[in-house]
Amino acid sequence: EDQVTQSPEALRLQEGESSSLNCSYTVSGLRGLFWYRQDPGKGPEFLFTLYSAGEEKEKERLKATLTKKESFLHITAPKPEDSATYLCAVYYNQGGKLIFGQGTELSVKP
Amino acid sequence: ETGVTQTPRHLVMGMTNKKSLKCEQHLGHNAMYWYKQSAKKPLELMFVYNFKEQTENNSVPSRFSPECPNSSHLFLHLHTLQPEDSALYLCASSQEATSDTQYFGPGTRLTVL
Numbered sequence: 001e002d003q004v005t006q007s008p009e010a011l012r013l014q015e016g017e018s019s020s021l022n023c024s025y026t027v028s029g030l031r032g033l034f035w036y037r038q039d040p041g042k043g044p045e046f047l048f049t050l051y052s053a054g055e056e057k058e059k060e061r062l063k064a065t066l067t068k069k070e071s072f073l074h075i076t077a078p079k080p081e082d083s084a085t086y087l088c089a090v091y092y093n094q095g096g097k098l099i100f101g102q103g104t105e106l107s108v109k110p
Numbered sequence: 111e112t113g114v115t116q117t118p119r120h121l122v123m124g125m126t127n128k129k130s131l132k133c134e135q136h137l138g139h140n141a142m143y144w145y146k147q148s149a150k151k152p153l154e155l156m157f158v159y160n161f162k163e164q165t166e167n168n169s170v171p172s173r174f175s176p177e178c179p180n181s182s183h184l185f186l187h188l189h190t191l192q193p194e195d196s197a198l199y200l201c202a203s204s205q206e207a208t209s210d211t212q213y214f215g216p217g218t219r220l221t222v223l
Contacts, residue, residue, distance in 0.1 A: 004152075032209040043114075043200050043214035044153075051209075087153070091209040097166060098212060100153040 002027045004090050006101035013108050016077050021086055021104045024070040029093025033071050035064050036087040038103070044087055047073075078108045112136055114215035116201050122221045123191065131186040131218050133201030141207035142184040144176060145200040147217070153200065159184060160207035191222045 007022045025033070032051055036044035048057045050066040057064050061082065063074040073086055088101045114135045123129050135142060144156040158166035159178040173195075175187040184201055198217045204210040 032211075034211065036214075041198075041217075041219065043116075043202075043216045046211055046213055049211050089153075097155050097158065097168075099155075102150070102152045 002092065002099065004088060004099055004101040006088050006104050008104060009102070010105045011107070013078055013106070015079055015108055015110050018074070018076045018078070020075070021073040021106070022070060023073070023088030023101055025090045027090055027092035030090060031093060032091040033066055034089045034091070034098070035073055036089065038085045038087055075106070080108050080110050082106065083108045114201055114203055114213055116215040116218050118218060119216065120219045122223065123188070124223050125191060128187070128189040130188065131199055133184040133215055135182055135203040137203055137213060139203040139205050140181050141204045142178060142181070143202040143212060144184065144186055145202065147198040147200055158207050165207055193222050196220055196222045
C-alpha cells in the first residue's frame with residue numbers, strides 16, 4: 001500500500017537542542033517530496049521540494065535531505081518560533097496526487 | 111491580495127443549511143485543489159481541477175459540490191452536512207496538476223451543528 005509515515009508524532013526540544021524529523025514512504029516512482037510547516041488554525045506553509053535521492057536543501061535553521069526510502073528534516077539550534085506541525089507529502093507516478101503524512105508536532109521551549 | 115485566499119475563515123452551519131466556501135489564487139496557476147483536514151488525521155484530498163476541468167474526485171459524498179468557473183476561483187458548495195464534516199477545509203493551487211509545488215490558503219474552519 002502506498003503510504004507516508006512521519007515520526008515521531010510529537011517532539012519536545014529545548015531551545016538550541018538540535019534534532020531530526022523523519023518521513024518514510026513506500027511508493028513507486030517518486031516524483032517529488034514536499035515539506036510544509038503548519039501553525040495552529042492556519043494553512044500549510046511550503047518549505048522545501050526534493051526530487052531525487054541525495055538532494056539536500058537548506059533554509060535558515062532547517063535542512064531537508066532525501067534518500068530512496070525516507071527524508072529527514074534537520075533542525076539546528078531551534079528557537080521557540082520553530083514550534084509548529086511539520087508535514088511531509090509525496091507525489092508519485094501511480095498516484096497522480098499528493099499524499100500526506102500525519103505530521104510531527106514540534107514544541108521548542110525557551 | 112497575494113497567494114491563496116479563502117473566505118469565510120470560520121463558518122458555523124446547521125445540518126439543513128446550504129453554504130459555500132470560496133477560494134481565490136493570485137499566483138497565475140492552472141490547478142486548484144480542495145483538502146479536508148480533521149484533527150489528528152492526514153490531509154485528505156477531495157477534488158482536483160486542472161485548467162478548470164475536474165480531474166480528481168476522491169470518493170467525496172455528493173453533499174460536497176465543487177465549482178471552478180476559471181483558473182483563479184474555486185468554490186465548494188455545502189448542503190445537508192453531517193457533524194462529522196466539521197473540519198478545516200483547505201484550498202491549494204499549483205502551476206499544473208502534476209508534481210508542481212502546491213501553495214495553500216489559510217483554510218475555512220467549518221463547524222456543523
